[in-house]
Amino acid sequence: MDTNVSANIKTLKVALLGAGNVGSQVARILLEDADALAARTGARLQLVGIAVRNVDAPREVNAPRELYTTDASALVRSADIVIELMGGMEPARTLILEAIEHGATVVTGNKALLAVDGPTLYEKADAAGVQLSYEAAVAGAIPILRPITDSLAGDKITRVMGIVNGTTNYILDAMDSTGAQFADALADATRLGYAEADPTADIEGHDAAAKGAILASLAFHTRFALSDVHCQGITGVTAEDIAAAKDAGYVIKLLAIAETLPNPAAGKTDDGAPALGVSVRVHPTLLPREHPLAAVRGAYNAVFVEAESAGELMFYGRGAGGTPTASAVMGDVVSAARRLVLGGPGRTDSSIEVLPVLPIEAVATRYYIGMDAADQPGVLSKISTLFAEHGVSIETMRQTVHREREETENAGPGSAELRIVTHRASEAALAATVEAIKGLDVINSVTSVLRVEGV
Amino acid sequence: MDTNVSANIKTLKVALLGAGNVGSQVARILLEDADALAARTGARLQLVGIAVRNVDAPREVNAPRELYTTDASALVRSADIVIELMGGMEPARTLILEAIEHGATVVTGNKALLAVDGPTLYEKADAAGVQLSYEAAVAGAIPILRPITDSLAGDKITRVMGIVNGTTNYILDAMDSTGAQFADALADATRLGYAEADPTADIEGHDAAAKGAILASLAFHTRFALSDVHCQGITGVTAEDIAAAKDAGYVIKLLAIAETLPNPAAGKTDDGAPALGVSVRVHPTLLPREHPLAAVRGAYNAVFVEAESAGELMFYGRGAGGTPTASAVMGDVVSAARRLVLGGPGRTDSSIEVLPVLPIEAVATRYYIGMDAADQPGVLSKISTLFAEHGVSIETMRQTVHREREETENAGPGSAELRIVTHRASEAALAATVEAIKGLDVINSVTSVLRVEGV
Numbered sequence: 080m081d082t083n084v085s086a087n088i089k090t091l092k093v094a095l096l097g098a099g100n101v102g103s104q105v106a107r108i109l110l111e112d113a114d115a116l117a118a119r120t121g122a123r124l125q126l127v128g129i130a131v132r133n134v135d136a137p138r139e140v141n142a143p144r145e146l147y148t149t150d151a152s153a154l155v156r157s158a159d160i161v162i163e164l165m166g167g168m169e170p171a172r173t174l175i176l177e178a179i180e181h182g183a184t185v186v187t188g189n190k191a192l193l194a195v196d197g198p199t200l201y202e203k204a205d206a207a208g209v210q211l212s213y214e215a216a217v218a219g220a221i222p223i224l225r226p227i228t229d230s231l232a233g234d235k236i237t238r239v240m241g242i243v244n245g246t247t248n249y250i251l252d253a254m255d256s257t258g259a260q261f262a263d264a265l266a267d268a269t270r271l272g273y274a275e276a277d278p279t280a281d282i283e284g285h286d287a288a289a290k291g292a293i294l295a296s297l298a299f300h301t302r303f304a305l306s307d308v309h310c311q312g313i314t315g316v317t318a319e320d321i322a323a324a325k326d327a328g329y330v331i332k333l334l335a336i337a338e339t340l341p342n343p344a345a346g347k348t349d350d351g352a353p354a355l356g357v358s359v360r361v362h363p364t365l366l367p368r369e370h371p372l373a374a375v376r377g378a379y380n381a382v383f384v385e386a387e388s389a390g391e392l393m394f395y396g397r398g399a400g401g402t403p404t405a406s407a408v409m410g411d412v413v414s415a416a417r418r419l420v421l422g423g424p425g426r427t428d429s430s431i432e433v434l435p436v437l438p439i440e441a442v443a444t445r446y447y448i449g450m451d452a453a454d455q456p457g458v459l460s461k462i463s464t465l466f467a468e469h470g471v472s473i474e475t476m477r478q479t480v481h482r483e484r485e486e487t488e489n490a491g492p493g494s495a496e497l498r499i500v501t502h503r504a505s506e507a508a509l510a511a512t513v514e515a516i517k518g519l520d521v522i523n524s525v526t527s528v529l530r531v532e533g534v
Numbered sequence: 535m536d537t538n539v540s541a542n543i544k545t546l547k548v549a550l551l552g553a554g555n556v557g558s559q560v561a562r563i564l565l566e567d568a569d570a571l572a573a574r575t576g577a578r579l580q581l582v583g584i585a586v587r588n589v590d591a592p593r594e595v596n597a598p599r600e601l602y603t604t605d606a607s608a609l610v611r612s613a614d615i616v617i618e619l620m621g622g623m624e625p626a627r628t629l630i631l632e633a634i635e636h637g638a639t640v641v642t643g644n645k646a647l648l649a650v651d652g653p654t655l656y657e658k659a660d661a662a663g664v665q666l667s668y669e670a671a672v673a674g675a676i677p678i679l680r681p682i683t684d685s686l687a688g689d690k691i692t693r694v695m696g697i698v699n700g701t702t703n704y705i706l707d708a709m710d711s712t713g714a715q716f717a718d719a720l721a722d723a724t725r726l727g728y729a730e731a732d733p734t735a736d737i738e739g740h741d742a743a744a745k746g747a748i749l750a751s752l753a754f755h756t757r758f759a760l761s762d763v764h765c766q767g768i769t770g771v772t773a774e775d776i777a778a779a780k781d782a783g784y785v786i787k788l789l790a791i792a793e794t795l796p797n798p799a800a801g802k803t804d805d806g807a808p809a810l811g812v813s814v815r816v817h818p819t820l821l822p823r824e825h826p827l828a829a830v831r832g833a834y835n836a837v838f839v840e841a842e843s844a845g846e847l848m849f850y851g852r853g854a855g856g857t858p859t860a861s862a863v864m865g866d867v868v869s870a871a872r873r874l875v876l877g878g879p880g881r882t883d884s885s886i887e888v889l890p891v892l893p894i895e896a897v898a899t900r901y902y903i904g905m906d907a908a909d910q911p912g913v914l915s916k917i918s919t920l921f922a923e924h925g926v927s928i929e930t931m932r933q934t935v936h937r938e939r940e941e942t943e944n945a946g947p948g949s950a951e952l953r954i955v956t957h958r959a960s961e962a963a964l965a966a967t968v969e970a971i972k973g974l975d976v977i978n979s980v981t982s983v984l985r986v987e988g989v
Contacts (some may be wrong), residue, residue: 115690232868410686412688
C-alpha cells in the first residue's frame with residue numbers, strides 16, 4: 080500500500096536550513112516518518128538538502144551524507160518548502176527573502192529575526208502570495224499561534240499573558256521553592272543547562288519581548304516589532320521580594336503581556352466606544368497563587384488568553400528543546416503541504432487593523448511596593464496620607480517588625496518591613512508616590528516596586 | 535472604508551439551525567461583528583435565516599424578526615455555510631446530510647450526534663468533498679481539535695486525557711474542597727445551574743464518552759463511535775474515597791482517556807514493533823495533585839495531550855456556556871469562510887489509519903483499593919501475600935485505625951481503614967485479587983477500586 084501511495088501522489092521538495100538542536104530533529108522526523116507524513120498530507124515530503132556551515136561536522140542525526148550542502152542559496156531555489164532553523168539575523172534573513180521571491184512556502188522558528196524584521200518579511204510574503212509560518216518561534220511545542228489566528232478568529236482577544244521564556248521561569252520557580260537568591264538560582268540553571276553561558280537575552284527579558292511582539296501582532300491584527308515592547312528583566316528580583324510575595328499569596332513570574340486599552344491620546348470611535356491602543360510589555364509580575372499561570376513550574380511555558388466570548392483560555396507545554404520545537408515546525412510543514420496539495424493559495428497572517436502602541440505610562444495596573452521603614456508610631460498614617468495625596472489607593476498594607484532588631488536595638492527605634500498592594504494606578508502616579516515616599520524621614524529605603532496582574 | 539470592503543467582496547450565505555443558548559450568541563456575533571468578520575475572512579458573512587421550532591418564542595438576542603423560519607430544510611438549501619446548533623439526533627442528522635448533499639460547508643457543535651453517527655457523517659462529507667467542522671463539540675471554547683489535527687499533524691500523539699465535562703468536574707471539585715457527599719454536591723450543582731434537571735448524561739459519563747470518541751478519532755486517525763468507549767460515571771465516588779485520595783496526595787477527576795497500547799491480540803508489525811490498538815475510556819481517576827490536570831477547578835475543562843516529540847501539552851478553558859461555545863463555533867465559521875474565499879477544496883478530518891479498539895481488559899493501570907479491615911496482627915501480611923499470589927505488585931499500603939472504635943470497642947477487635955496503591959496491573963488480575971480479598975475473614979468490605987493515572 081505504501082508503494083501505491085508513493086507512486087500516485089505529488090512530491091514536495093523540502094529544504095532544511097540549519098542542522099542544530101531543532102534542525103536535526105526535523106530531519107529525523109522527515110526521514111523516519113515519511114510514510115505517515117505522506118498519508119497525512121497527500122504528498123511525499125522529500126528532504127532535498129540540509130544547508131550547514133560545515134558538511135563534515137558531527138551530527139546528532141544520521142541523515143545521508145549527500146544531503147548536506149554549504150550552498151544554502153542554491154538549495155532554497157530548488158525547494159517547494161523551505162524550513163529555516165539557522166537562527167540569528169544573517170544569512171537567515173536573506174535566505175528567507177530568496178525563498179519568498181522564488182515562491183517557496185517558508186517555515187521558520189527564528190523569533191529574533193521575526194521580532195526585529197517581521198513586518199518586512201510578512202509584507203514581502205503577502206505581496207508574493209506565499210505562506211510564512213512560525214509556530215515554533217513562540218512557546219516551542221505549544222500550539223498557540225494557530226489557535227489565535229484560526230480558532231479565535233471569530234472572537235475578540237482582549238489580553239494575552241505568557242510565560243514564554245523557560246530559563247527565567249526555571250530561575251523564578253527555583254527561587255520560589257528554595258528561597259535562593261537570583262545569582263545562586265542562575266548559577267544552578269546554568270549548571271543544569273537551563274540557562275546559556277551568556278544568559279543576557281533570557282534574564283533581561285529580550286527573548287520574552289521578541290515573543291511578546293509576535294503574540295501581540297497575531298492577537299491584535301497589527302504588526303508590532305521588538306522596539307514596541309517595554310521590557311524589564313528579572314535581574315532585580317530578590318529572594319526577599321519572592322518571600323514577601325509568597326507570604327501575601329502571590330508568585331512572581333516574568334510575563335509577556337499584550338492587551339488592548341483605551342488610548343488616552345485618542346478620543347472615541349464613531350459608535351462612542353473609546354478608541355483602543357495596544358500595550359505590549361515584559362516585566363516581573365505578581366500573580367495570585369491560584370491563577371492558572373502560577374502553577375506553571377520549571378522550564379515549562381504557558382500562554383493565557385482572554386477573549387470576549389471564549390473567556391479565559393490557557394495553553395501549556397514545553398517551551399524549548401530540539402524535539403518539542405521540531406514538533407511545532409512539523410505542524411507548520413504539514414499544514415503548508417496540505418495547502419500546496421489542495422491547491423488553495425497560501426495565506427499569511429496579514430494585518431488588517433492598525434492599533435497604535437501605547438507607552439508604558441498609559442498602563443494602569445496594581446502595584447506591590449516593599450519598604451524598609453522605621454518602627455515608630457505614625458509611620459502608617461504618614462505613608463497612607465502620602466498615597467492618598469497622589470491619588471493612589473491602597474488595597475492592603477502589611478507591616479512586619481524585624482524581630483532581630485527588636486531584640487538587639489531596644490534602646491533606639493526599630494525597623495519594620497512594610498508591604499503595600501495598591502488598586503489600579505498609572506505608572507506616573509505610582510512613580511511620583513514612590514519618589515515622595517523616599518523623601519519621608521521614617522523610610523529607610525524602597526526595596527521593590529512590582530506590578531500585580533491576574534486579579 | 536467599510537463601504538469599500540462590503541462593495542467589493544464576496545458574500546457567503548450563512549444558515550443557522552437553532553437559536554438556543556449557543557445559537558443566539560452565534561447570531562449576535564454574526565450581526566454585531568459583521569465588519570470585523572468581513573475583514574478577517576475576505577467575505578461578507580450574511581446571516582440568511584435562523585431555523586427554529588416557534589418563530590414567536592422570546593429570544594435572548596434581538597435578530598430581525600424576518601430571519602426566523604420553521605422551514606429548516608429550505609434554509610439549508612439556500613446557504614453556503616450551515617451552522618447546526620439544534621442538538622439531539624433528529625432533525626439535526628437529516629439537515630446535516632441535506633447540507634452535505636447540497637454542497638454547503640457544515641459547522642456543528644452536536645457531540646451526541648457525532649459520537650453516535652459521526653463515522654457516517656464524516657464519510658458523506660468526504661465523498662461530497664465538503665467540509666464538516668465541530669470544534670464546539672469538545673471542551674466548549676477550548677481550541678483543541680484544530681491543534682490536534684493541524685498543529686500536531688507532524689507528530690505522533692500517544693495519549694489524550696481530558697476533563698471534558700464541566701458538571702462532573704464541578705461536583706468532584708466541590709466534594710474535594712468541602713468534603714461533601716456526592717448527592718449533596720450534585721444538589722448544589724443543580725441549584726447553581728451547573729447540572730441539568732436530569733443529570734444522567736453528565737454523571738454517568740455519557741457526555742464525556744461522546745467527547746472521548748471524537749478526541750480519539752482525531753488523535754489516532756481512526757473513527758471511533760460512542761459504543762467503542764468503556765464508560766464509568768462518578769455516582770459511586772464517595773466523600774471517603776476523595777478524603778483518602780487527598781490524604782495520599784491525589785485528586786479524583788472524571789477523565790476521558792484515549793491512548794495507543796500494544797494490542798495483545800495482534801503480533802508485531804513488519805519492523806518488529808508491537809502492533810498497536812487504542813483504548814478509549816471514561817472513568818473516575820486518581821491523579822497526583824501536582825499533575826497539571828489536578829489544578830483544573832470548578833466547571834473548567836482541560837485536555838492534556840502527550841505526543842512523541844512535543845511531550846506534554848495542556849489546553850485549558852471554559853467547557854460550556856453559550857458565549858464561550860459560540861466562540862468555538864465562530865472559529866470554525868471563519869476558517870470555513872477563508873477556505874471558501876481562497877478557493878481551496880474543503881478538507882474533512884478523514885481517517886487514514888485503522889487501529890482496533892482495545893477492550894478495557896487490555897488496559898493495565900495502577901489501582902487504588904480502599905478496604906475496611908479488622909485491626910488485628912497479621913492482616914497486612916495476609917493481604918500482601920494474596921496480592922503477590924495474583925501477580926499484583928503493591929506500591930504503597932497505608933493503614934488508619936478508626937479512633938472512635940478504639941475508644942468504644944476496647945474489648946473486641948477494632949477496625950482499620952486500609953488503602954493500597956498498586957503498580958501497573960491488568961483489569962483481570964486486579965479483579966481476581968479483589969474477589970479473593972473479599973473472601974478473607976479479616977476484611978469487612980472493599981470500599982472502593984479506582985484507577986490511578988498521571989504517575
